[in-house]
Amino acid sequence: MAGRHRHRETGTSVVVYADNYINDIEGEKLEEMCDAFLAKGFKKIVIDFSGTDLVNSIGVSILIGIIEKIKGKGAVVFSGLKDVNFQIFHIVGLTRHIRVFNNEEDALKGSASCDGASL
Amino acid sequence: MSGVDLSLERLLFNLNTLAELGEEITSPKDFTRVVKSSLYMVMGTFSASKGIVFQYDQGDGLFTQIASKGLTDVRGAGLKIGKDAASAIIRNNKPVDLKSADPIIALLGPGREFLERLGARVLAFLIVKDELLGLIAISDKFSGEDYTLYDYQLLSVMGQHISFSLHSHTLLMRLMYRYNENKGLYENLRRIYYDTIHAFAAAIDAKxxxxxxxxxxxxxxxxxxxxxxxxxxxxxxxxxxxxxxxxxxxxxxxxxxxxxxxxxxxxxxxxxxxxxxxxxxxxxxxxxxxxxxxxxxxxxxxxxxxxxxxxxxxxxxxxxxxxxxxxxxxxxxxxxxxxxxxxxxxxxxxxxxxxxxxxxxxxxxxxxxxxxxxxxxxxxxxxxxxxxxxxxxxxxxxxxxxxxxxxx
Incomplete structure (x- = not known):
């Protein structure tokens, strides 16, 4: 899979680690990556932010882009958000559209029928 | 436009964005990248899913897109306004809601419909020293919230930042144009000079x-x-x-x-x-x-x-x-x-x-x-x-x- 974002595949789910790359326009590659995972048959994408210090406005813009791009193709959930990032996602309204889990394991275990926002 | 409801977290997030925007526009990065990053910052600040930046050409009155996000097809994306409209926009110099009855919107003529088709909601014109340089258009908020008065003020400040970047780039481009023009003239003169000397040499040898x-x-x-x-x-x-x-x-x-x-x-x-x-x-x-x-x-x-x-x-x-x-x-x-x-x-x-x-x-x-x-x-x-x-x-x-x- 192209792109520099770390990821882990497990069953029909995949965890993608946003790290700090999300804060640069190069982070847009994550959008293509998520799209490609869904095209390969993955049902759920967990974007994990445990390695992300602070999501900036570019990162928010890229995440909105991802949500818009895979609308109707699969589910996206977030995990591992530091408090400051949760606050930012809350401010910009992302938490109203995406389910947020404490960690990636919880996000993967999340009920298949109710695994975050089915976009 | 709704009232202002500012949390400390939002204020900090916006201040951080302004600081990053300032850093971005003064960075030595390629201009296209700077404009793209700036657009993403604006969109991320207001959680807009669509956005576009146009550069304005005073000569032909055309706005040409230089960066966009969330728009599937912006081919031929262009917008034209007359000199009077440009003057009115400069005098007004503040962001406007495309769905409002603001007289500036009426001045856009067919451009209004074009921007609506692109999904634009709020427009911020990029102006420096009474010169219209461009336009940022962003869509409704992803969160579904309305744009507040504070949002308009923040967008105005962000627009000013981006305007300076566009202004510097425009100046540089003009300088480059003059330089290339002079270089071309110099090359022509040099060629004429050499041709004349060669013609002299041929005339000497012809004797x-x-x-x-x-x-x-x-x-x-x-x-x-x-x-x-x-x-x-x-x-x-x-x-x-x-x-x-x-x-x-x-x-x-x-x-x-x-x-x-x-x-x-x-x-x-x-x-x-x-x-x-x-x-x-x-x-x-x-x-x-x-x-x-x-x-x-x-x-x-x-x-x-x-x-x-x-x-x-x-x-x-x-x-x-x-x-x-x-x-x-x-x-x-x-x-x-x-x-x-x-x-x-x-x-x-x-x-x-x-x-x-x-x-x-x-x-x-x-x-x-x-x-x-x-x-x-x-x-x-x-x-x-x-x-x-x-x-x-x-x-x-x-x-x-x-x-x-x-x-x-």
Whole structure:
């Protein structure tokens, strides 16, 4: 899979680690990556932010882009958000559209029928 | 537009974005990348899923898109406004809601519908010093919230930041345009200059049926020797031009004298030998960008033992360029047919150079001249100039024999 974002595949789910790359326009590659995972048959994408210090406005813009791009193709959930990032996602309204889990394991275990926002 | 509801977290997030935007627009990154990053920052701040930046051209009134996000097809994305609309936008200078009844929206004409089709909701015009430079258009918020008064104020500040970046880029582009325009004009002048000099050289050589191409050969041989002697590119160019013009004084000499097959009378000889001085008088009136051209022309018939003309100068009093031209001029005369004799072979010409070594020709010039020939025979130079014009094949063994016993 192209792109520099770390990821882990497990069953029909995949965890993608946003790290700090999300804060640069190069982070847009994550959008293509998520799209490609869904095209390969993955049902759920967990974007994990445990390695992300602070999501900036570019990162928010890229995440909105991802949500818009895979609308109707699969589910996206977030995990591992530091408090400051949760606050930012809350401010910009992302938490109203995406389910947020404490960690990636919880996000993967999340009920298949109710695994975050089915976009 | 709804009221202001500001949390500390939002304030910090926005302050951080403004700081990053300031850093971005002053970074040395590529302009396209700066604009794209700036657009993403604006979109992320207001959680807009679609956005586009246009650059405005005052000349044709057209807005052309330079960055976009979330729009699938912006091909042909363009917007045109008249001068009056541009003036009104500059006077208004604040973000506007595309769905509002703001008079600025009405000024957009068909552009309003075009922007609505793109999904735009709020427009921020990019203005610096009463100059409209562009436009940012962003969609409704992803969160579904309305844009607040505070959002409009923040967008205005972010727009000002981006305007400065666009302004700097516009200035740079204008400067580049002027630079390229001047460069083009200079190149044209330079070409005309060279064409004129070449035309002069052809006119000089045309007086003598036997010396067709003589000035061009003296020019390229001189440049080759000067290069071998380590001259600067500028000085090499100077001697190249001087070579083309060295016989310009022959324009004033009667054609019958130049082409005479029998020995010249004393008066005819005097007239012919006046050509370096006439040439000097013609060329010294021209302000060349290279130094020494008139003197190289005047002294190209001087000999290092002081027996040449017109000034009977000795070695060190003769300009180096003239010493180079004295050798290559004589060498070309020897290796081409003349009205009074057929051309000499390469061996015979080199023997003549040997015979007149340190009397007519300067050893400091003969040595690099021989060195150039040797390198050309050994194919050690990319563009040989002398050997290909000899009417005989020269190989390293033959050359070695010809140069045998040549003083070092």
């Amino acid at each position: 003598d049926a036997y010396t067709k191409g003589h000035s061009h050969r003296v020019s390229s041989y001189s440049a080759a020797v000067a290069r071998e002697m380590g001259w600067s590119a500028d000085d090499i160019e100077g001697i190249r031009i001087s070579g083309l013009l060295h016989d310009i004084g022959k324009i004033a000499v009667d054609k019958s004298i130049i082409n005479k097959a029998s020995p010249l009378t004393s008066n005819e000889c005097k007239e012919l030998n006046s050509h370096p001085v006439i040439g000097y008088e013609i060329l010294s009136r021209i302000k060349f960008p290279w130094k020494g051209i008139p003197m190289m022309t005047r002294n190209h018939h001087e000999k290092v033992d002081g027996s040449g003309y017109p000034d009977r100068l000795k070695k060190h009093d003769i300009p180096m360029g003239a010493r180079i031209m004295a050798l290559v001029d004589a060498f070309d005369a020897m290796t081409t047919d003349r009205p009074y004799r057929p051309r000499l072979s390469f061996r015979e010409a080199i023997d003549e150079v040997k015979d007149h070594y340190n009397r007519q020709f300067d050893p400091e010039v003969v040595r690099p001249f021989i060195s150039v020939i040797r390198k050309e025979v050994l194919s050690e130079v990319e563009n040989p100039t002398i050997v290909p014009l000899m009417h005989e094949h020269l190989d390293p063994v033959t050359l070695s024999r010809i140069l045998e016993g040549f003083p070092h």
